[in-house]
Amino acid sequence: xxxxxxxxxxxxxxxxxxxxxxxxxxxxxxxxxxxxxxxxxxxxxxxxxxxxxxxxxxxxxxxxxxxxxxxxxxxxxxxxxxxxxxxxxxxxxxxxxxxxxxxxxxxxxxxxxxxxxxxxxxxxxxxxxxxxxxxxxxxxxxxxxxxxxxxxxxxxxxxxxxxxxxxxxxxxxxxxxxxxxxxxxxxxx
Numbered sequence: 138x139x140x141x142x143x144x145x146x147x148x149x150x151x152x153x154x155x156x157x158x159x160x161x162x163x164x165x166x167x168x169x170x171x172x173x174x175x176x177x178x179x180x181x182x183x184x185x186x187x188x189x190x191x192x193x194x195x196x197x198x199x200x201x202x203x204x205x206x207x208x209x210x211x212x213x214x215x216x217x218x219x220x221x222x223x224x225x226x227x228x229x230x231x232x233x234x235x236x237x238x239x240x241x242x243x244x245x246x247x248x249x250x251x252x253x254x255x256x257x258x259x260x261x262x263x264x265x266x267x268x269x270x271x272x273x274x275x276x277x278x279x280x281x282x283x284x285x286x287x288x289x290x291x292x293x294x295x296x297x298x299x300x301x302x303x304x305x306x307x308x309x310x311x312x313x314x315x316x317x318x319x320x321x322x323x324x325x326x
Contacts, residue, residue, distance in 0.1 A: 142212050149205025153298065155198035156237070157291035159191055164284040167191075172261030177268070184262040185252035192245065199241070206234065216305075223304055230297045237290035240283055247280045 171184035210217065210227060217223050251262075251273055258268040263281035265274035 142209075145205045145208035145212065147205070148201040149209055150298070152198045152200070152202030152205060153291060153294055156195065156202060156241075157288055157295060159195050159198070160241075160284070160287040160291060163188065163191065164288065168262035168284065172259075172264070177258035177260070177266060178256045180259050180262060181251050181257060181273075182255045185248065185255065188245075188248055189252075195241075199238070203234075206230070220304065223301075226297060226300055226304065230294065230301070233290055233294050233297065237287060237294065240286045240290060244280060244283045244287060247276045247283070250276045251280065 167187045168184055171180050171187065174180045174183050213223075217227050254270060254273045257270055257273050258266055259273070259277065260266040260269075263277050263284060265277050269277070
């Protein structure tokens with residue numbers, strides 16, 4: 138079981154690291170580099186090519202993270218129920234994961250819309266120019282905000298994961314279980 142748990146934790150952590158790091162690098166590096174293309178009509182094509190190469194890797198990373206997260210939740214279900222604070226942390230983690238999935242999916246849909254308008258002049262990947270079609274400019278403005286939401290959400294997941302690790306320390310487990318017992322005793326009065 139220990140080997141299986143290590144594999145699950147590794148899938149969780151490596152998947153999350155790639156999801157976070159890839160989204161941050163894309164927002165900071167890839168989109169900025171694409172906006173340096175000399176021809177404004179090529180800028181979205183350059184960025185789209187980079188994102189198209191990253192998408193299968195990102196999907197694999199997200200899948201690994203989800204498998205690892207689910208597996209960890211199953212293997213730690215006893216602590217989720219018995220240790221005070223673990224259930225709340227797990228629910229927060231699940232909500233952040235769902236939000237990150239939704240934002241990632243919608244961002245990819247916006248990116249595909251921009252990709253299909255290849256040849257449209259733009260200032261940058263997420264910045265329209267005066268010559269950019271209105272529908273593409275709207276998609277670019279939405280993508281400009283969402284490109285930062287993904288690393289913010291996945292970064293928050295990294296922080297919650299650190300909290301989960303702290304909650305697994307023996308002293309924290311004992312304190313959390315004692316808190317759960319005293320909370321249940323207090324509620325029954």
